[in-house]
Amino acid sequence: MNRIIFGFLFGIIFLSSCGVTKFVPENDKLYTGASVKIDDKDISKKKKKVLVNDLEGVLRPKPNSKVLGIPFKLMIYNLKSKSGKGPGSWLSRKFGEAPVLFSTVKVDFNRGLIANRLENLGYFRGSDTTETVFKGDTKVRMIYHAMAGPQYMINSVRFTTDSSSLGKAVTASSAGTFLKAGDPYSLDAVKAERERINGQLKEKGFYFFGSDDLIVQVDSTNNQNMVDMYVNIKKTVSQKARDIYKIRNIYIYPNYKLNDSTSFSKENAEIYGDFNVIDPENTFKPEVFERTMFFNKGDVYNRRDHNLSLNRLVNLGTFRYVKNRFEETDSIGRPELDVSYQLTPYQKKSIRVELTARSNSANFNGSEITLGWKNRNTFRAAELLTVSAYLSSDYQVSAASKSFNNIYRYGLETNLLIPRFISPFKFKTNSAYIPRTRISLGYDFLNRPKNYTLTSLRSSFGYSWKESTNKEHQLSILALNMVQPSKVSASYDSLALINPTLRHTIEEQFTIGPMYNFTFTNTAETNRKNTFYYNGNVDISGNLPGLNSLISTPFSQFFRFENDFRHYLKLGLKSQIASRLIAGYGHSYGQSVSLPYVKQFFIGGTNSLRGFRARTLGPGVYRDPNINLDQIAADQSGDIKLEFNTEYRPKIAGILNGAIFMDAGNIWLKHQESGPMARPGVKFSKDFLKELAVDAGIGLRMDLSFLILRTDLAFPLRKPWLPDGDRWVLNRINFGDRNWRQDNLVFNLAIGYPF
Secondary structure (H helix, E strand, C coil): CHHHHHHHHHHHHHHHHHCCCCCCCCCCCEEEEEEEEECCCCCCHHHHHHHHHHHHCCCCCCCCCCECCECHHHHHHCCCCCCCCCHHHHHHHHHCCCCCEHHHCCHHHHHHHHHHHHHHCCCCCCEEEEEEEEECCCEEEEEEEEECCCCCEEEEEEECCCCCHHHHHHHHHHHHCCCCCCCECCHHHHHHHHHHHHHHHHCCCCCCCCHHHEEEEEECCCCCCEEEEEEEECCCCCHHHHCCCEEEEEEEECCCCCCCHHHHCHHHCEEECCEEECCCCCCCCCHHHHHHCCCCCCCECCHHHHHHHHHHHHHCCCEEEEEEEEEECCCCCCCEEEEEEEEEECCCEEEEEEEEEEECCCCEEEEEEEEEEEECCCCCCCCEEEEEEEEEEEEEECCCCCEEEEEEEEEEEEEEEECCCCCCCCCCCCCCCCCEEEEEEEEEEEEECCCEEEEEEEEEEEEEEECCCCEEEEEEEEEEEEEEEECCCHHHHHHHHHCHHHHHHCCCEEEEEEEEEEEEECCCCCCCCEEEEEEEEEEEECCCCCHHHHCCCCCCCEEEEEEEEEEEEEECCCEEEEEEEEEEEEEECCCCCCCCHHHCECCCCCCCCCCCCCCCCCCCCCCCCCCCCCCCCCCCCECEEEEEEEEEEEEEECCEEEEEEEEEEEEEECCCCCCCCCCCCCECCCCHHHHCEEEEEEEEEEECCCCEEEEEEEEEEECCCCCCCCCECHHHCCCCCHHHHHHHCEEEEEECCCC
C-alpha cells in the first residue's frame, strides 16, 4: 500500500514538472512568475521584505496558480483533447486554467508600475533593471532589480485653511491626522487622510463636501530627504460644499411600491412627531419609526445618523428594499435638506416547506420534513412570528443488518421576535441593530420504538441585541425545559438498572433559570489576515429564590459554561488555516447529583472529532463494549469537555475546495461513578492530556454559493481506551487492510463547514 501511495505522489510530481507546457506554442514559453530584488544596502532586511511583497503585488500578469507548489489547474487544463470533446475537455473547461504565456508580459509596463509604486511610497529617486531567467526551452521567469534610493520622511504637517466655517472644521480635525512628522511619505496615507477629514466633516453637516475638495501639497526642496506637507481646501470648492445643512422634513413611505407612483404622493402624509408617514393602508404603527430613526426635524445632517437609520430599517427584517434620498430644499439663505425613506416590505405571510436527507458517522440515515409559517408584521409593529412543525425519522443499521436505535421525532416550535425591549425599565441604544425581545415555546416527541419515548416542553423569555457589528448578546431571563420519559421497554429498563448512562438518558429532567450567550467575530472583515470568532455560553438552573415553594416538581440545580474560540489564518487569496478550541465545564449542586442529560457534553462525529463516530467517545478512557455489538449502545456524555480542531483549506479549482485536518479531544465526568456497574477511568484528572483522542483526515468541499456540501474521510491516530503507552496507533495504519478500513475509516457527509 505504501508503494501505491508513493507511486501516486511521484506521478503527480512528475506530471507537474513535465506535463504543464503541453499547450504552450513553439515560439513562446510558459511564464512562471516574477520576483523583485532590492539592491540597496542601506535598507534593512525587514523593510526590504515588506517592500518586495508590495512591489511584487503590482506586477502583471500573475502566473498560473499552485497548491503546495503544484499547478493543478494548469494540469487539468492540459487534459483537454484536440477535438475539444470528452470528459477531459469538460474538466479542462470547468476547472482548468490556460497557461500564462511569456508573450503576454509587458516588461516596460511593469517597470513603470514599480517606479510609480516606489514614488508613492516616498522613494522619489528609485530605478530598476530587469533580468530574464530561462528554465530549459519551455519556461521563463523575470527578475526586477530595484534601486529604491532614500525614502523621504515627513518633516512637518500644516493645516493652512481659511477662517470660514469649513476652514475651521478642517483645522479642528487636525488632531487625528494620519500624517505624522517622522513617518515615511506615502500616497496611501495622503488618500486616507483626505477620506478621514471628509468623514469628520460629514458628521458636522457638510453634506455636499467631498474628499476631492481637499488638496495635500508636498514640498521636498529642503534637500534633506524630507518633505513638508500642507493640507488645504481647493480654491475651486463650491459654495454648497461650504454650507452646513440641516434636516427640514422627513418623509417615510413604509408600504412603498416600486411600480406605483401614487404610493409616493406626499398628499397622503400623516404627521407623527417629527415624521411625515405616508401609509394610507395603515400597515405599520408610526411608533415603529420613532424607535428606528436617528434623524429628527431641525437636526444638523450627520452621516453617522444617516447610516444608523438605514441599518436599523434593514435589520428590522420586515423590508425587502430600503432606499433613502436627500433633496436640497428651495429655502433661500437656509441650507436645508428633505429626506425620504422608501421602504418596500416583504410579503407579510409566507409558508415554507423543507425536505432534508441526512447521514452521520453514527450510521444513522434519515430524513426530515419541516413546515414553517412566518408573519413579518404580526401586530403592525414589525414583530416576527414564526411557527414551524417537523416530522423526522432516522434509521441505524447494525453489522448484522438488524435495526437498532431507530428514532422517530415530531415537534412544534413558536417564536415571537419583538423589535424592542419589553421591560419595566427603559433601555436606549445607539447601535445600528434593533434590540429585540424574544418569546419562544416548543414541544418535542421522540420515539425509539424498542427502547423508550421522551416528551419535552420548553419555553423562554429574554432579549437579544448587537452591541456592534462584531459583538452580539442573548439573554434569557427565564428558560424552562421539561423532559418526561414514558413507555420504557423491559429490555432497555433492565439494562438501565445496571448501566448508569442508559439510566441517565430516561430520567425526568426539569431545568429552570437564566441563560446568557455572547458572540464576538470579525470574520466578515475579509481584508484581515487573522480573524477570530468567540462564543461563550453560561447556563444556570435552579438558583431562583423560593423556587422550592413555587414548584413541587423536582428540578435540576447546576451551572454550566462553554467556550468556543476559533482562529482563521488567511494564506493568500485562495486558502486558509482554520482552528478551533472548545472548553466546557458543568457543575451540579443542591438536590442534583449530576447534570441533566440534555445539558451534558458530547464529542465525536461530523462536526467534532471526525475520526470517531458521534457520541461514542469517552468519558475519559472508558469504551462502551456494546458499540460494535448488536445491542443498545448508549450515547456517552460528560461534565467536562476539551476539544481542538485544525484544518488546512486550499482552493483546488472552481467550486471545489480541499481540506487536510486533525482533531483532538475528549469528555470526562467530574466525579468517579460508584456501584457495581461504575465505568472505570471516567473522572477528570491531572493526567487528562494522556487521555485525549486524536484523529486526522482529508476532505472535499463543494462551494455552491447557496450551500456548501462537505465530505470528510478520517481515521484515529490515538485511542484513549487502549492501555497507557499503547494509545498511539500510527504504526497500525494500513489502508490496504479491509478489516482496518472497516474498523477505523469514518466517512462524513454534511452541509457547511465544521467550524
